[in-house]
Amino acid sequence: MKEKLEGIKKEALALIENADKMDKLNEVKVAYLGKKGQLTALLKGMKNIAPEERPAFGQMVNEVRSHLENVLDEKKTALAKAAREAQMKAECIDVTLPARKQAAGHRHPNHVALDEVERIFIGMGYEVVEGPEVEYDYYNFEALNIPANHPAKDEQDTFYITDKILLRTQTSPVQVRTMEKHPLPIRMIAPGRVFRSDEVDATHSPSFHQIEGMVIDKNITFADLKGTLQQFAKEMFGEDTKVKFRPHHFPFTEPSAEVDVTCFKCHGKGCRFCKGEGWIEILGCGMIHPRVLEMSGIDPNEYSGFAFGVGLERIALLKYEIDDMRLLYENDIRFLKQF
Numbered sequence: 231m232k233e234k235l236e237g238i239k240k241e242a243l244a245l246i247e248n249a250d251k252m253d254k255l256n257e258v259k260v261a262y263l264g265k266k267g268q269l270t271a272l273l274k275g276m277k278n279i280a281p282e283e284r285p286a287f288g289q290m291v292n293e294v295r296s297h298l299e300n301v302l303d304e305k306k307t308a309l310a311k312a313a314r315e316a317q318m319k320a321e322c323i324d325v326t327l328p329a330r331k332q333a334a335g336h337r338h339p340n341h342v343a344l345d346e347v348e349r350i351f352i353g354m355g356y357e358v359v360e361g362p363e364v365e366y367d368y369y370n371f372e373a374l375n376i377p378a379n380h381p382a383k384d385e386q387d388t389f390y391i392t393d394k395i396l397l398r399t400q401t402s403p404v405q406v407r408t409m410e411k412h413p414l415p416i417r418m419i420a421p422g423r424v425f426r427s428d429e430v431d432a433t434h435s436p437s438f439h440q441i442e443g444m445v446i447d448k449n450i451t452f453a454d455l456k457g458t459l460q461q462f463a464k465e466m467f468g469e470d471t472k473v474k475f476r477p478h479h480f481p482f483t484e485p486s487a488e489v490d491v492t493c494f495k496c497h498g499k500g501c502r503f504c505k506g507e508g509w510i511e512i513l514g515c516g517m518i519h520p521r522v523l524e525m526s527g528i529d530p531n532e533y534s535g536f537a538f539g540v541g542l543e544r545i546a547l548l549k550y551e552i553d554d555m556r557l558l559y560e561n562d563i564r565f566l567k568q569f
């Protein structure tokens with residue numbers, strides 16, 4: 231019996247020593263110290279020993295039991311510590327590694343140009359207002375003195391939704407909406423998207439942007455219009471920029487003009503950029519037609535005003551020397567991040 235006890239002790243110690251996981255350790259505990267374990271079985275076998283030897287043997291078994299219990303406890307603590315250390319190691323973060331860079335995106339060249347235009351006009355006391363992209367025929371044409379049979383209403387150039395509603399072909403309808411509800415005097419610019427049924431090429435797109443401008447007050451003259459646009463051109467394209475007003479026709483202004491600026495590349499000498507002209511057209515403008523004022527409830531004998539419409543893409547292309555408008559819409563990040 232004694233040898234058997236020694237054998238059990240040796241076996242159990244070896245198993246504990248080799249246990250590399252908690253559950254293995256538990257298996258050993260159950261197998262040797264449990265109710266049906268080997269030590270318990272040994273105690274049950276005491277009836278085979280001479281009665282006088284029983285107490286001594288019982289004490290030996292108990293000593294082995296408590297020794298095994300101690301060793302098990304120590305091993306348990308050691309395993310728990312090792313597991314904790316492994317976890318710490320696995321979850322460790324190297325805070326000295328360089329961070330991954332966030333791609334923060336970039337303002338679109340159209341937007342950079344628009345911000346500049348807004349900055350200039352806000353500096354002259356203008357408000358920035360907006361109007362809807364889906365517009366009534368009345369605001370887009372009729373109230374701008376473009377009657378039903380006018381060629382500017384050509385079906386070919388316009389996206390109609392119904393015969394009364396369309397995608398606005400210009401930002402000029404915002405003039406009318408502002409005249410209707412804004413107290414006088416008015417100084418506003420209205421940037422926004424416009425739509426025309428155009429084929430896509432280097433200078434055309436079915437959707438582009440304009441910036442409308444309008445001033446209405448007492449005693450506004452063509453001189454105010456000239457001075458304003460001259461100042462705008464200088465701030466936008468450089469102090470030495472000259473402006474030229476060419477007579478033109480728009481139904482909602484009288485007189486009307488188109489405005490050219492000296493080519494900012496050759497300063498008027500003529501170059502590849504301005505196709506040898508020395509001048510580049512940037513906008514349409516004029517004195518608001520008395521009939522347009524009247525239709526929106528403003529007395530043309532008391533008030534007068536001027537208006538202008540700038541193509542935003544045209545300004546962006548000029549300012550950043552981009553030679554194809556399509557680049558502005560493709561949103562290729564390699565292109566956009568240059569501005």
Ligand code: DAH
Nearest residue numbers: 400483514515516537538539
């Ligand atoms: N709306 C015109 C266009 O799209 C541009 C324009 C011309 C706007 C003269 C104006 C203006 O306000 O006075 O061609």
